[in-house]
Amino acid sequence: MPDMLVRLYDLPESRVSRLGPDIGIRRALAPERRTVVSWIEERFGAGWAGEAEAAFSSTPTRIHIALFAGRLVGFACHDVTALGFFGPTGVDEAMRGKGIGEALLIESLAAMRAAGYAYAIIGGAGPTQFYARAVGAVEIPGSTPGIYAGMLSPVEPSGT
Template identity: 85%
Template sequence: MPDMLVRLYALPEGRASRLGTDVTIRRALAAERRTVVAWIEERFGSLWAGEAEAALSSTPTRIHIALCKGELSGFACHDVTALGFFGPTGVDEARRGRGIGEALLFESLSAMRAAGYAYAIIGGVGPADFYARAVGAVEIPDSTPGIYADMLSPDETGT
């Protein structure tokens, strides 16, 4: 899976407002660490949960969460595996197709822009068409396997 590049200075404004009043996107708080990490590990596995733990270890945290009527429904991290990287990100399967993933993407990329980044890298992209459509991301040539090439899998670590 290739990496993709996003021009943060060209992001459109105000995307989260399209979700309606029952969905809130915000930064996770450090005190929510155990709840958020457990939720991510249950749905997306230990590798993404480990990245979420790293995102929750900074101030401000580098993880945004989506709450649907107060229930955790999605997350997006940035500056975790490498500075300037977006991800991982995920939305609960039952809540997909409602724009939550796109809102999390915009909120996280906007935080990166506010921190002074001009570009973001989306590493090891799965849904390339989604990122191209949502934020104009373009594939970085020769970026496979990228930074994740020699990463241990949960089977190799015993977790």
């Protein structure tokens, strides 16, 4: 999967107000770390959970969460695997198609812009058409496999 480049000085307006009254997006708080990281690991695996843990290592945190009626339904990280990188991000399967992923993306990228970045890299972008449509991201030629090449795989317990 290629990396993509986003112009942060040309982001679309926030999408949070379009989500409806029961859905909100905010930065996660340090006391929520274990809850959020466990939720991510259950749905998206150990790799993304590890990146989410790194997002809690600064103040303010570098992870936005989406809540539906007070329940965690999505997340987006930035500046975790490398400075200037957006991701990982994910939305609970039952809540997809409601604009939550796009709203998380824009809020996280806006936080990067507020921190002084002019550009962001979406590392190993899976849904490239989504990112191109949502924020005008463009593929970076020759960026596959990128920074994630040669990463260790999670080790399964041996039972001993």
